[in-house]
Amino acid sequence: MTGASDDVKPRIRRTHLALYVKNPFETAAWYKDVLNMVETARGKQWVFLSFGRKHHDIALIQADPDTLPPAPSELRGPINMQHYGLEIEGDMDELRRLYGMLLRKNIPIVKITDHKVGIGLYFTDPDGHRFEFFLETVHGDEEGKDVLNRHNAPSEPFTLTPL
Incomplete structure (x- = not known):
């Protein structure tokens, strides 16, 4: 019932x-x-x-x-949080500035990807948790859904020049 x-x-x-x-x-x-x-x-x-x-x-x-693995890189097991995305305000130059800041602070960079709805800059915190600075490039929700479906939720390598 x-x-x-x-x-x-x-x-x-x-x-x-x-x-x-x-x-x-x-x-x-x-x-x-x-x-x-x-x-x-x-x-x-x-x-x-x-x-x-x-x-x-x-x-x-x-x-x-007592339950921690010996190194931060070992925190990410096969079943774990993949990443936590943080959508940034600004444009590509702001993402480039953030990339430069991460590099200057020696923050481990995981990857930079083109998701076709935006560019993702992935990095890790001191405990190995993965974060993403995300710059949205497709702003309409319906268009974004169409793009993700059409491109099979892509994660293609992207070259970003740091500022």
């Missing part, structure tokens, strides 16, 4: 991300420096960070030291 409550669907207003890290206090410094986040709250084993519009967008939580 189905009722009206079975048809209820969530309408998401925004998201936030919570990550286990080796040391939330040291890692928070990286997020402040690289992603320009601000610390909004702190506990004994966690730090909340914001991009400046809400109370928190990313939570860094102390992982159990």
Whole structure:
């Protein structure tokens, strides 16, 4: 038997991300420096960070030291978060500036790709979590869906010159 409550669907207003890290206090410094986040709250084993519009967008939580692999690169197993995308404001020059900033800070770059709806610049945090600065180039939602379907959600290598 189905009722009206079975048809209820969530309408998401925004998201936030919570990550286990080796040391939330040291890692928070990286997020402040690289992603320009601000610390909004702190506990004994966690730090909340914001991009400046809400109370928190990313939570860094102390992982159990006994369950951590020996190196950050080993954190990404076959079943894990693939990446967390951050759509940037600005144009291609802004993406190039961000690329230059990552290189100057010796942030590991994973790849740069053309998704046909935008350009993605992938990098990792100190604990091996993968992030993407994303510059959207197709702005219409329906056009974007068409492009992704037509090109089979592409991830083609892209050359980006840093500024």
